[in-house]
Amino acid sequence: MKKIFNLLLCFFPFITLNAQINEIGVFLGGSNFVGDVGSTTYINPDKLAFGVLYKWNKSPRHAYRFSYTQSTVAGNDLDSDETGRSKRGYRFRNNIKELSAGLEFNFFDFNLHDYHTKFTPYIYSGLSYFFYDDLYINGGETRKYKTSSSIAIPMTLGIKSNVTPHFVIGAEVGARYTFTDNIDGSNPSSSNFSNLRFGNLNNNDWYVFSGITLTYTFGQKPCYCAE
Numbered sequence: 001m002k003k004i005f006n007l008l009l010c011f012f013p014f015i016t017l018n019a020q021i022n023e024i025g026v027f028l029g030g031s032n033f034v035g036d037v038g039s040t041t042y043i044n045p046d047k048l049a050f051g052v053l054y055k056w057n058k059s060p061r062h063a064y065r066f067s068y069t070q071s072t073v074a075g076n077d078l079d080s081d082e083t084g085r086s087k088r089g090y091r092f093r094n095n096i097k098e099l100s101a102g103l104e105f106n107f108f109d110f111n112l113h114d115y116h117t118k119f120t121p122y123i124y125s126g127l128s129y130f131f132y133d134d135l136y137i138n139g140g141e142t143r144k145y146k147t148s149s150s151i152a153i154p155m156t157l158g159i160k161s162n163v164t165p166h167f168v169i170g171a172e173v174g175a176r177y178t179f180t181d182n183i184d185g186s187n188p189s190s191s192n193f194s195n196l197r198f199g200n201l202n203n204n205d206w207y208v209f210s211g212i213t214l215t216y217t218f219g220q221k222p223c224y225c226a227e
Contacts, residue, residue: 021112021219023055023063023168029211031071036186036199037090037137038075040082043173045210047072051098053213060109065124070097073207075184092142092184094133096207098176100154102126112162112217119161128152128176135185136193142185145193152176152207160213170213178205 030045051069058064074093077085108120134148158172181187186199 021057021217023053023057023112023215023217025053025168025213025215027051027053027067027069027209027211027213029209031073031096031207031209033073033075033094033183033205033207035075035181035184035205036203037077037085037092037184039079042175042206043208043210045208047074049209049211053215055104055215057112060111061106063104063106065100065102065104065126067100068098069100069209070095071207071209072096073183090137090140090142090185092135092137094135094183096130096132096183098128098130098152100126100128102154110160112168115162115165117162119159121157121159122170122172124156124158124172124174125154128154130176130178132180132183134182134189136188136190136196137185137198138193138196145188145190148180148182148189150178150180152178158213162217166217168213168215168217170215171211172213173208173210175206175208178207181205183207 028050031047031049032044049071053067055063055065073096076091077088080086102125104124106120106122110120129151131149133144134146135142135144154174154176156172156174158170160168160170162168181204183205187197187201
C-alpha cells in the first residue's frame, strides 16, 4: 500500500504542494450536439452527462482544472426546425469520453479560506482530448466503422458558491468546438465512404455539457504571494 501511495504522489505532485488548496468533485448534467444532423439549438441538453474534476487553486482569481467527462450525444433531423433536415430524417447516436485540462478564471476573488458565503461567475478554457465512434450513414442507417479520437476547445461559463466551508457548488454551460466533422456520420474520414458525405463539410461539430459541479476543498492555506 505504501508503494502505491508513493507512486500516486509521483504522478500527482500538485496534490502535496504546500501553499496551495485543492478541490475534487463531480459533474452531473446533460449534453447536446450541434452539427449536420438534428437540432441546431446550442443549449438543449437531452442526454445524461457525468464526470469528475480536480482544481488546483493558484490564487483567489484562477485555478488549474483537470476533468474527465463522458456522455452519449445524439441527433434526430425530426427535431430540427430546418425543413430540409426534417424531411431528410437522418439520426445518430455517439459516445463521447473526454479528458480536459486548462485554466479557470474567477471574475471575483474566491478565497476558499474565507468561510463567509461568497459567489463568483467564472470562465474556463483549455484543451480537450476525446474519443468517439467514427460513423457513416447509408440508406438512412447509421453504422460505426472504427473508434477515433480528436481534440476540442472548451468554452465554459458558470457561477459558483461555497455552500459550506468545504463544499463548493457550481452551475455551468460548456460548449466544445471540435476538430472533427464526423461525430454525426456526415463526413466519414475514410475515402471508402466519400460518396456518403453530406452537409456543410467546412464546419466542424460542436457538443455541449450543461450541469452542476460539486467539489470538496482540502489542502493547506495558500500564500497567494507574488512570485
